[in-house]
Amino acid sequence: MNRKFKSIYIHPAICLLSILFATVNLKAQTTTDSTAADSVLLKQIEAQMQAAPAEKPSGTQTRSSLSFNPDIGVIGDFQGSYISKGEKNFDMYLNETEISLQAVVDPYARADFFLSFGRNPETGKYGATVEEGYLTTLSLPAKLQLKAGKFREAVGRINPTHPHALPFIDLPNAYVNLFGEEGLNDEGVSLSWLIPNKAFYQEVIVQTTSGFSESPAFARSEGNHFVYLGHLKNFFTLSDNATLELGITGISGPNDSVRITNIAAGDLTYKWKPVAMNTYKSLTWQSEFYFSHNNQTANISTNAIGLYSFLQYQLAKRTFLTGRYDFAEKPYNSSIKEQAYSLTWGWYATEFSKMEVEAKTTDDNIGSRFYQAWLRWIFVIGAHGAHQY
Amino acid sequence: MKRVSIITLFAFIFFYANAGAIKVVTTLTDLRSITELIGGDKVSVTSIATGYQNPHFVDPKPSYIISLSNADMFVTVGLDLETGWSPQLLSSSRNTKIQKGSAGYVDASDGVGLLQVPTAANRGEGDIHIFGNPHYWLDPLNGKVIARNIANGLERVDPSNKAMYESNLQIFYKNIDDKLKEWQAKMAPFKGAKIIAYHNEWVYFEKRFGLQIVDFMEPKPGIPPTPSQLVKVINEVKPNGIKVIISSPYFATSSSDVVAKQTGVKVLTMATSTGAFPSVKNYFDVFDYDINQLTAALK
Numbered sequence: 267m268n269r270k271f272k273s274i275y276i277h278p279a280i281c282l283l284s285i286l287f288a289t290v291n292l293k294a295q296t297t298t299d300s301t302a303a304d305s306v307l308l309k310q311i312e313a314q315m316q317a318a319p320a321e322k323p324s325g326t327q328t329r330s331s332l333s334f335n336p337d338i339g340v341i342g343d344f345q346g347s348y349i350s351k352g353e354k355n356f357d358m359y360l361n362e363t364e365i366s367l368q369a370v371v372d373p374y375a376r377a378d379f380f381l382s383f384g385r386n387p388e389t390g391k392y393g394a395t396v397e398e399g400y401l402t403t404l405s406l407p408a409k410l411q412l413k414a415g416k417f418r419e420a421v422g423r424i425n426p427t428h429p430h431a432l433p434f435i436d437l438p439n440a441y442v443n444l445f446g447e448e449g450l451n452d453e454g455v456s457l458s459w460l461i462p463n464k465a466f467y468q469e470v471i472v473q474t475t476s477g478f479s480e481s482p483a484f485a486r487s488e489g490n491h492f493v494y495l496g497h498l499k500n501f502f503t504l505s506d507n508a509t510l511e512l513g514i515t516g517i518s519g520p521n522d523s524v525r526i527t528n529i530a531a532g533d534l535t536y537k538w539k540p541v542a543m544n545t546y547k548s549l550t551w552q553s554e555f556y557f558s559h560n561n562q563t564a565n566i567s568t569n570a571i572g573l574y575s576f577l578q579y580q581l582a583k584r585t586f587l588t589g590r591y592d593f594a595e596k597p598y599n600s601s602i603k604e605q606a607y608s609l610t611w612g613w614y615a616t617e618f619s620k621m622e623v624e625a626k627t628t629d630d631n632i633g634s635r636f637y638q639a640w641l642r643w644i645f646v647i648g649a650h651g652a653h654q655y
Numbered sequence: 656m657k658r659v660s661i662i663t664l665f666a667f668i669f670f671y672a673n674a675g676a677i678k679v680v681t682t683l684t685d686l687r688s689i690t691e692l693i694g695g696d697k698v699s700v701t702s703i704a705t706g707y708q709n710p711h712f713v714d715p716k717p718s719y720i721i722s723l724s725n726a727d728m729f730v731t732v733g734l735d736l737e738t739g740w741s742p743q744l745l746s747s748s749r750n751t752k753i754q755k756g757s758a759g760y761v762d763a764s765d766g767v768g769l770l771q772v773p774t775a776a777n778r779g780e781g782d783i784h785i786f787g788n789p790h791y792w793l794d795p796l797n798g799k800v801i802a803r804n805i806a807n808g809l810e811r812v813d814p815s816n817k818a819m820y821e822s823n824l825q826i827f828y829k830n831i832d833d834k835l836k837e838w839q840a841k842m843a844p845f846k847g848a849k850i851i852a853y854h855n856e857w858v859y860f861e862k863r864f865g866l867q868i869v870d871f872m873e874p875k876p877g878i879p880p881t882p883s884q885l886v887k888v889i890n891e892v893k894p895n896g897i898k899v900i901i902s903s904p905y906f907a908t909s910s911s912d913v914v915a916k917q918t919g920v921k922v923l924t925m926a927t928s929t930g931a932f933p934s935v936k937n938y939f940d941v942f943d944y945d946i947n948q949l950t951a952a953l954k
Contacts, residue, residue: 373756376746405751409724460724460749467717501717506705509716539714542707542905583879583907616877617739618778647778 336369336377337649343430343642350637359385361642364397364430366649374405380428397428397451409460419450420458420471420497421515422533422554433550433578433588434610435624435640440556440572440594443604444529445481450517452479452493467501477519483529483558483597485522493519511535525561527597548580558597570595586612592628604630619645677813680722680753681730682737683710684929685792686763686801688938690730693806693823697816703744706930709905711782711877715740723748726759727812730805733764736789752812761808763801767791770858781875793927794859795831795838795942802827834939838946839864845953849895851888851920853902853911856927860945869895872902872910880910892918899952903927921952 346358363383370376382397400415418426424441437447454475461468473495477486484493495517502510515531532555539548553575561567576590592606608626615621626638676699681687687702694700701722704713710732723729723744731737745754752759769787776785791797806824810817846865853872861868870891874884891897892914900911900922911922926935926944935944 370755373751373754402746404746404749404754406749409749411747411749460720464721467721469717499717503716503718509718511717541705543907544714545709545712545905546907616778616782 334369336367339366339646339648340364341366341430342645344645345435345643346641348637348639351634359390360392361385362430364428368649370404371401375401375403377401409462411458411460413456413458414454416451416453417456419452419473419475419495420456420499421445421450421495421517422513422531423511423535423552424554425449425451430644433586433612433622434576434590434608435622435642436608436626436638438554438572438574438590438594439592439604439606439628440574441554443570443572443594443597444483444556444558446479448479448481450479450481450484450493450495452476454492466503467499469499471495471497471499473497475519483517483521483527483560484519487520488524489520491520491526493517507540508536508538510537521560521562523560523562525563527561528559530557531555546580546583548578550576550578552576552578560597562598568598568600570597570600584614586610586614588612602630602632604628618647619643677727677809678722678725679728679730679809680719680726682713682732682741683792685798685938685941686730686732686805688929689798689802689827690805690809692827692937693802693820694809695819695823697813697819698809702930703741704928706926706928706935707904707932709903710736710928711739713737713740715743717747719744720747723753724750726750726753728759728761728808729753730761730763730808732789732792733762734769734786734789734791735784758811759808761804763804764789764791765800765804767797767800770862771855781873782877788855788858790856790927791859792938793857793941794863795835796863797859798938799828799831830939834942838942841946841950842866845950848899848953849897851891851897851900851914853900853906856903857901857925864946866949869897872900872914885910885913888914889917892920899923899949901925901949904931923948923952925949 341362341364342360343362343364344359345361346356348356362385365381365383367379367381368377378398378400379396380398381394383392383394385392396416398415398417400413400417403410403412406412418428420426424432424438425445429437437449441449452475454473456471456473458469458471461470475493475495477484477491477493495515497513497515500512502512504510511533513533515529515533517529517531518526521527533553535550535552537548537550553573555573556571558570558572559567560570572592572594574590574592576588578586578588580586588610590606590608590610592604592608594604596602606626606628608624610622610624612620612622620643622640622642622644624640624642627635628638629635677694677697679687679690679694679698679700681690681700681702683704684702684706687700690698690700703719704710726748729745731741751757754760764786769791772787773780773783773785776783792801802824806820809820813820842864847867848865849867849869851870851872852868855871855873855876857866857868860866870888872880872884872888874881897918897920900914900920902908902911902922902924904924904927908922908924914920915922925948926932926941929935929938929941931941932944935941
């Protein structure tokens with residue numbers, strides 16, 4: 267319906283609304299009667315008020331100087347760890363130093379870079395890598411948004427999140443089995459479309475990447491095969507205090523057997539946060555399920571499943587408790603099954619530092635039960651961008 | 656059946672009447688209230704935050720992106736108040752009309768005389784804002800600056816109704832001036848009254864109405880009250896003749912209640928924004944509510 271058409275047919279509505287708004291405005295405007303109009307006090311106030319509206323309050327200051335430098339932040343991730351098996355049981359290390367550089371490029375795009383100085387757990391040596399570096403458009407038509415560069419791909423909830431922002435220190439077994447400790451983080455392009463659905467939020471994301479990250483499930487192809495990913499995100503507002511997110515993901519790409527691995531994933535997240543006291547109380551229940559079909563030869567393929575589910579409860583303004591269950595089959599040998607339980611206590615001192623302690627027990631059907639524990643201290647200096655909801 | 660038809664008719668009329676309105680999304684409810692007063696029936700306004708939640712910590716729910724993606728204008732408090740949530744929502748909206756620098760982007764703080772602009776940015780001082788204290792809407796005279804900025808924005812995106820926006824702006828100015836006289840008259844007997852505040856968000860209100868905030872329940876902005884801070888506050892109450900601790904709907908009152916129990920001060924949960932309480936329906940109601948509360952407690 268065009269604007270001209272509307273203007274012809276909405277006259278009665280405009281009249282009604284004008285009356286309605288006029289009534290509201292009248293109500294707002296007729297509250298100024300004062301019975302003390304002649305008092306000396308009021309005259310004094312009136313005298314003061316004559317100059318007041320035009321001038322700024324005394325003692326005010328001007329703005330700080332601005333620059334075109336990007337927002338720069340540095341995130342430190344110090345960890346201590348314990349494992350009940352092997353030769354070396356205790357360790358401590360600066361797990362990662364992440365430098366973020368973020369700014370709007372021009373009216374058409376913004377850029378985000380996350381440079382990581384990480385520690386190789388086997389050699390203990392530090393190396394630099396571009397964890398993410400991508401350009402995001404701000405001006406495509408039809409509610410489209412294009413991203414190009416190296417980025418964490420849109421698999422469910424954990425993969426797009428930087429590890430320091432997760433409510434536990436280790437990563438779920440099923441996730442690591444498929445995507446590795448670094449996650450599915452690859453070079454390519456991503457196109458997302460905000461579906462014009464006014465009832466609830468829906469976003470479709472399609473991504474094509476090179477496979478360079480060489481996660482356990484995928485490998486960089488010597489030929490022209492890429493990793494393809496599609497994700498549908500559905501977000502429902504159940505009430506002012508509760509939301510539900512349901513996502514489905516499909517991924518297909520070359521594996522290290524020079525064949526194709528297909529993965530289907532689903533994620534479900536329920537959050538409860540009372541609006542008025544959202545810094546004091548919250549509860550999150552989040553689960554992801556993965557199914558992988560790995561073609562190893564022309565005749566041999568392996569199906570494997572994995573899942574995790576965690577419940578996080580905010581005990582107090584700065585204290586969180588998270589319990590997680592993991593189940594995973596090895597994608598190349600589904601007869602190997604793992605089950606794990608973990609509990610993480612987190613103390614979020616401020617927006618810029620938090621301390622967490624996690625204990626985990628793991629069983630699998632080829633070895634004996636073993637235990638792990640971690641201590642993590644995350645700290646941020648400089649700018650710190652918002653995290654996803 | 657007849658009633659259903661009438662409701663359907665009104666719903667139809669309302670839908671199409673609003674379909675032609677300028678769609679505005681504001682971060683806070685006070686900006687929504689002022690936009691409604693300036694824009695009248697030419698605007699359809701929604702606010703992301705409610706009036707009873709902490710504006711620093713609004714969760715950037717994807718559902719907010721729906722309204723932002725269709726908005727003609729976006730109004731923000733600015734000064735980094737919403738830095739933890741609104742930039743992410745804006746860039747996800749895919750709406751070029753409301754990006755920073757576009758005609759539909761309104762920073763309501765433009766031209767506001769800022770207080771507490773730090774000379775050095777040091778997070779050791781707590782959650783400070785490098786551009787100055789961002790709670791400027793709690794001075795009604797700053798409401799006039801906000802209204803001017805909003806009118807400017809509406810005139811950029813809808814120049815055909817400029818005369819109406821200017822007319823409403825003048826009415827808003829007059830109403831603020833008239834109400835301010837009333838509010839200041841009510842507060843005049845309590846000029847210089849010393850109070851405690853939970854969080855450093857009342858400096859503009861304090862300055863406008865002649866109060867003196869002696870200390871805060873938070874030892875530093877954003878840091879929850881500590882036992883030593885409570886002892887410090889308790890020891891300040893009697894020597895300073897403090898009668899009131901003012902707080903906000905989104906802060907727990909347990910620590911303030913401890914001080915109240917020890918000293919006999921009253922704990923007031925004030926309205927920091929439109930919609931903080933059911934009776935606070937617009938920007939003017941914020942000051943009516945707070946001043947009535949304060950004057951009753953300070954007597």
